[in-house]
Amino acid sequence: MSKVAIVRCSAYEQAEVDEAVRQACMQASMPSVEGMRILLKPNILSDAKPERNITTHPMVVRSMIRLLKEHGAKQILVGDSPGLQVPNFLPKLSGIHQVCLEEGAEWVDFTKQPRLHTIPYTSNKQLLLTSVLSEVDMVFSLPKFKTHQLMYATGAVKNLFGLVPNLSKSPCHVLFPTREQFASLMVGIAEVVKPSFSLMDGVIGMEGPGPANGRPRHLGLLLASTDALALDYAQAQIMGYSSEQVPIIAEGLKRGIGSVPSSYPVLDARELVLPDYQRIEVQKRTRFVHSLIIPFFFSKLIRWKVKKDRKAPVFLVDPCIRCRKCIDICPAHALTMQDKRIIIDEKACIRCYCCHEVCPVSAILVDETIPS
Ligand code: SF4
Ligand code: SF4
Structure with a gap:
């Protein structure tokens, strides 16, 4: 039974967030955590102030830690690994490190001795994942309600990609260039990790060109479920997407890593659909007859099709602060700095939009924002 509890939480006021997190977790039948070691995985795409709405809000992380302590958790670890993580990274700007210090949770570094895992649904590709996974009894995914330029929506399943340490993530965009292939990777990681519970911060979400440069959108919601995919399904419903349109949900349902929500014990996602929510425009699926084409030609064909379907990013000169x-982060090495301007080699660019995610000043435009 994949029930998804969606509760109201009007603002980031700690007492209200504490109560809403408690209600969401209880209504979603959070598993028993007594005596358990729990890893909380918030979304810290890049360490940014809570007002930018890029990261899971520290109050939501704090409330989750408090609830786990109340329910007898033995040890609570908190971690994430942004793409450009510096050695000994601490999420100070986002406020999450301070929350860990104040609540007695331990911040963990995912770059220390990561281990190779074989990822299902990817022709047995191997990928580094944090070794912390082998030290805990349960993983809780704490995503932020956001659009995603590449995957349309980012939620509890996509959030687990942060268990791959820093720059080890970038080559994945080269190996899995289509949305569907990348979705298979995300679903495969979820299958390896098997998150026990997910709590999504949708008090203020993001719409438009997410996950880093979109606009804040007040939703006043928290979503919780033992089924990460069902939770993402509910999020997609609220955004106005169908399950077939969001590649991770379509692939996750096909692979059976989760299911369509069986019930909504509090608020019903179908009654929360936001017709004016600024979604990422859905593009046609990339379809090929794999078996008929030899692998080398096939990979060339995929890259050609991806480039044809997606626009290369555009770099604005004025807002750029030349942080590099x-x-x-560019996995294709398609960018250089010349005369204090970013120059893109469009032939080399694989349209992964990693650059857009890490730009701290919205100096990079992709898809919807690029004039044709
Ligand atoms: S330029 Fe940006 S979109 Fe193109 S490959 Fe590099 S990171 Fe990806
Ligand atoms: S990330 Fe943004 S600000 Fe930094 S160099 Fe690139 S375009 Fe400029």
Whole structure:
């Protein structure tokens, strides 16, 4: 039974968040955590102040820690690994590190001795995941309600990609260039991790060109479920997407890692649909007859099709602060700095939009924002 509890939480006021998190977790039948070691995985795409709405709000993380302590958790670890993580990274700007200190939770570094895992649904590709996974009894995914330029929506399943340490994430966009292939990778990671519970911060979400440069949208909601995919399904419903349109949900349902919500014990996602929510426009699926084409030609064909279907990002000169983060994260090495401007090699660019995610000043435009 995949019930999804959706509760009201009008603002980031700690007492209200505490109560709403408690209600959401109880209504969603949070598993017993007594004596357990729990890893909380908030979304810290890049360490940014809570007002930017990029990260899971620290009050939501605090309320979750408090509830777990109340329910007898033995140890609570908190971690994430942004793409451009510096050594000994601490999420100070987002306020999450301070919450850990004040609530007695331990911040953990995912870059220390990660281990290779074989990821299902990816032709047995191997990927590094944090070794913390082997030290805990349960993983709780704490995503933020956001759009995502590549995957349309980012939720409890996509949030687990942060268990891959920092720059190890970038090559995945080269290996899995289509939305559908990337969705298979996300679903495969979820299958390996098997998150026990998910709580989504939708008090203020993000619409438009997410996950880093979209606009804040007040939703006043928290969503919780033991089924990460069902939770993402509910989020997609509220955004106005169908399950077939969001590749991670379509792939997750096909692979059986989760299911369609069987009930909504508090608020019903179908009655919360936001007709004016600024979604990412859905593009046609990339379809190929794999078995008929030899692998080398097939990979070339996929790259050609991806480039044809998706626009390359555009780099604005004025807002750019020349931090070089886009250059550092680009898995295709398509970016250079010349005369204090970012220059893109459009032939090399694989349209993964990692640069857009890490730009701290919205100096990169993708898809919907690029004039044709
Ligand atoms: S330029 Fe941006 S979108 Fe293109 S490959 Fe590099 S990171 Fe990805
Ligand atoms: S990440 Fe943004 S601000 Fe930094 S160099 Fe690239 S375009 Fe400029």
